[in-house]
Amino acid sequence: MHARRLVKRSVVGSRVYAPAPAGHAAPLAGVVQAVKQESRDASSGHRCSVYTVLMQDGTVREFSEEEIALGSAQMAAKGPLKSSLKQSSCNGGERDGQAQSQNGVVQKGEVTLPSPEGGEDPRVLEHKRTGRALDQEKDHTRSVSLLEQKRKVVSSSIDVPHARKSEEEVDMDKVTAAMVLTSLSTSPLVRSPPVKVSEGLNGSWKDGGFTPSSYSSSGCWSWSAPSDQSNPSTPSPPLSADSFKPFRMPSLNGPQDDALDEQDGSSLLFDEPIPRKRKNSMKVMFKCLWKNCGKVLSTAAGIQRHIRTVHLSRNCDSECSDATEQKRADTSNGINGTKNESSSTPLSRSAPSALYLVHTDHAYQATAPVTIPSTSSAGFTPCSNSFSISWQSPPVTFTGTPASPTHSRTQGFSEQRSQTIAVLSSPPRATGSLSRKSRGEGKKCRKVYGMENRDMWCTACRWKKACQRFVD
DNA sequence: TCTGCCGGGGG
DNA sequence: CCCCCGGCAGA
Incomplete structure (x- = not known):
């Protein structure tokens, strides 16, 4: 490159x-x-x-x-x-x-x-x-x-x-x-001014300094539309293909351009507002990127409802009990789907979606888990003065250090690319001493992809560990 | 018998 | 730490 x-x-x-x-x-x-x-x-x-x-x-x-x-x-x-x-x-x-x-x-x-x-x-x-x-x-x-x-x-x-x-x-x-x-x-894209990665990201995303509250006092990670007044030091959602890159950098082992090249579709799987192009000339739309859906709605609430009702078949606003929710999404989404729910389901309110694309399938592959404090409500939450979106975080355990260079070891597996750092906070499975975890009856990588497609299995399955992709 | 995955071990 | 695999145990 x-x-x-x-x-x-x-x-x-x-x-x-x-x-x-x-x-x-x-x-x-x-x-x-x-x-x-x-x-x-x-x-x-x-x-x-x-x-x-x-x-x-x-x-x-x-x-x-x-x-x-x-x-x-x-x-x-x-x-x-x-x-x-x-x-x-x-x-x-x-x-x-x-x-x-x-x-x-x-x-x-x-x-x-x-x-x-x-x-x-x-x-x-x-x-x-x-x-x-x-x-x-x-x-x-x-x-x-x-x-x-x-x-x-x-x-x-x-x-x-x-x-x-x-x-x-x-x-x-x-x-x-x-x-x-x-x-x-x-060019269809508007070149957005380079984001100060070092300030915006290094300071808070990396080095364990990742704190949900570091972005705005209201606790909402937000951006306004359409007046595009995002705080320069606040990571805002991706505006264009260009602006994706700075965000991804930390999680992709620094300046490896080829790593950036690999990113593409996978980074677009969020219900992000479709890139705003020019001030005052664009309306923010939300596109559902659920597999084979692509529904476009004009409001966050709308898309949220859409996802809940259509894809998750649920109406509850309540305790979207993280783990189960995530598991459900995992199960229904298959390989590429795990990220979709990161928007429909709270993942991390302060995580710009694009940043957390890399996820490890299994907890034991990760290092230094960071626990994000839980908040009560779920999903998109409008903030007070300007239209904004927030991802409320369930008790999610962030496994893996987002910026860890060693973490982004290239493995050449397609699966790796579609991973998201945020891994469910699997309620400590088989809490210690307990006996063997009962066999999950859901579909597992092995069943789904078969032996011949072992490459597509999640890492855990490849290692004959508890499947992390199709969690029961 | 098939399959998930624990535990152990090699590199 | 990454990865593989023997072997146990549930379905």
Whole structure:
């Protein structure tokens, strides 16, 4: 991912020549605005990229890599981009390109250290070429070698955009403006300002400092809608795909981007308000993400009722007796469902849903349980002045340290991804001395998935322990 | 006999 | 700590 971004970054902003549209004789020049990777064949590493190009005439078009390369070929003198594109993908034959782009996994050494081979870091070359192109176009007077030097310094650490920026500033004015326009017109997402993870999360989520009351004095973890005035230091529910990431970080072993990549559907399983886009222009809706449901309601109460009645078949507001409730949900949800109920059933009022996606199937896999104090009422609770939602927490035992690096060991099991940290507070089963726990009669992983799908079993089942997924 | 899972053990 | 598995015991 790093690598992919790297390459993209090096292409974005470059001037390219796209094939002439019908009726035009000459290729059109444009500026690359964005690169999309389209993986065609994961096994062979063959990838194709789609380049969004802002054309001379102001239109934005998308070209496949071949097209752009062709465009470049037509303007033989302007080779630079082609060469840099080559690195980025499609011709997966090149070992370098492959190593960098495949699987989105980055071998740190490869990327951050200067290339061992006598020559230059591929990126240096690429950059040099790009730089030359710019020279041609804008009479850039910087010498290539200086650039190279600079580049090498940078490449010995993490490649960061500003290194490039400093050297292309002039050009970037124009390009940046174009990019902004383009992204505004094409991107469905509103880039929300980066959340201060360190303040918002480290302080309270990690290190056992996790306290339900640390977010607001009212005890409600809340956000207001639609005026979006969330307290900067208060983790708010996910606003966009982007804003998901900071929240997930702590639970996903820090800066591993590939870990982030894995997150996707699983993080969307909550009845979260559908991302609000712009101030005053969006209505907050709640979508039921219960398997095969997807009902959308406009109020939290509505969705709450919906879940209770439709999915949980119950009307009680009372003591949603955590454990049993959770078990029920577990049972009816199957693999992916365990998270749904974290919204329908109180899980943790101060837990931003997105953060607690990782859950361990079994208590004994976790460390340092933290007990969340119980509160009486359940479900969504409107707070006083602004519309808000809170997850009231039943006596839930949080097993596992949310931010523990060791906890997020990658195991490659799909199940792991769909786990949620919050595990039921199983009322201490078989309290000590007592005899063997009576056999649960519910379906267990073994029954459900069968021996052939052992991979899909919960960890406990795999270990022949008491099933944690289909708890009776 | 099948199946859940406890307890023990290997790495 | 993670994981596997022998073997017990309930269905």
